[in-house]
Amino acid sequence: MERDTEALWNCAHAERAALARDLASLPGEAWRGPTLCGNWNVEEVTAHLTAAASVGQWRWIRSMVLAGFRPGVHNQRRLEECLGSTPAGTLQEFRAVIGSTVAPSSHIAAYLGEVVVHAQDIRYPLHLPARPGLESLLPVAEFFAARNFTLPSRDNGAGLRLVAADAPFEVGAGPEVRGSLLGLVMCLAGRPAYLEELEGPGVALLRERITRVEN
Incomplete structure (x- = not known):
């Protein structure tokens, strides 16, 4: 979009x-x-x-x-x-x-x-509680899933079905990774700390990709 x-x-x-x-x-x-x-x-x-x-x-x-x-x-x-x-x-x-x-x-x-x-x-x-708004996260998630730019975000999510539990965001095909939209964005950006906000059969592959070389 x-x-x-x-x-x-x-x-x-x-x-x-x-x-x-x-x-x-x-x-x-x-x-x-x-x-x-x-x-x-x-x-x-x-x-x-x-x-x-x-x-x-x-x-x-x-x-x-x-x-x-x-x-x-x-x-x-x-x-x-x-x-x-x-x-x-x-x-x-x-x-x-x-x-x-x-x-x-x-x-x-x-x-x-x-x-x-x-x-x-x-x-x-x-441990600061503030989180970005969904109106900010949605365009970022769409961009990260669609292409690599300064980060290998598309490669990180390739072959996975990414589904946000708190926003209208579903992309890709393959083993599902489901969770907060922030968790998806941060993991596409290579931040393993946010794997704790995700679940599903595709998490293991995502974890392998983003812990191989942390950004």
Whole structure:
């Protein structure tokens, strides 16, 4: 289903604002805590989200060229530009891009997905209860199931029947994986922690795929 660009950006802005509210409540030490996003801590993931909302197409191309087309190098350089001198400064930088519509390409559902996934990367280890709205999760789930973009999300779900128990989302054919739409989105994004929200005969295959190399 083709999604309206303005609606997608509105969802991205709402999810950024929700994350900013959560971040504002964190004690200082929590900013150095782990996330579900590799070796990045809470402050680094926040700075990455600021960078993602600040780099347009030509700046992205130039940055990738200078990074030798190594996404990890590009991401680390841009992240470091968006770190404040303190966590409060990093949060201020993030708040400044809440309403941004800057992106390297027209794949807005993918960039909404980046906000959704990284927000949960932060929230899950901190046991923060907030979850993205279904209006944000549905276009992300559709995009992740349909194609690989910055993540092998389509490959992770290939040959499986993915069924949300809390939203009108059913795709694919094969052994069923059923559960929360958030659980499906996060597992398509390669986050094994969210396997606990899923069940069905296809979970074992999904688990094998996303624990082989964690993102």
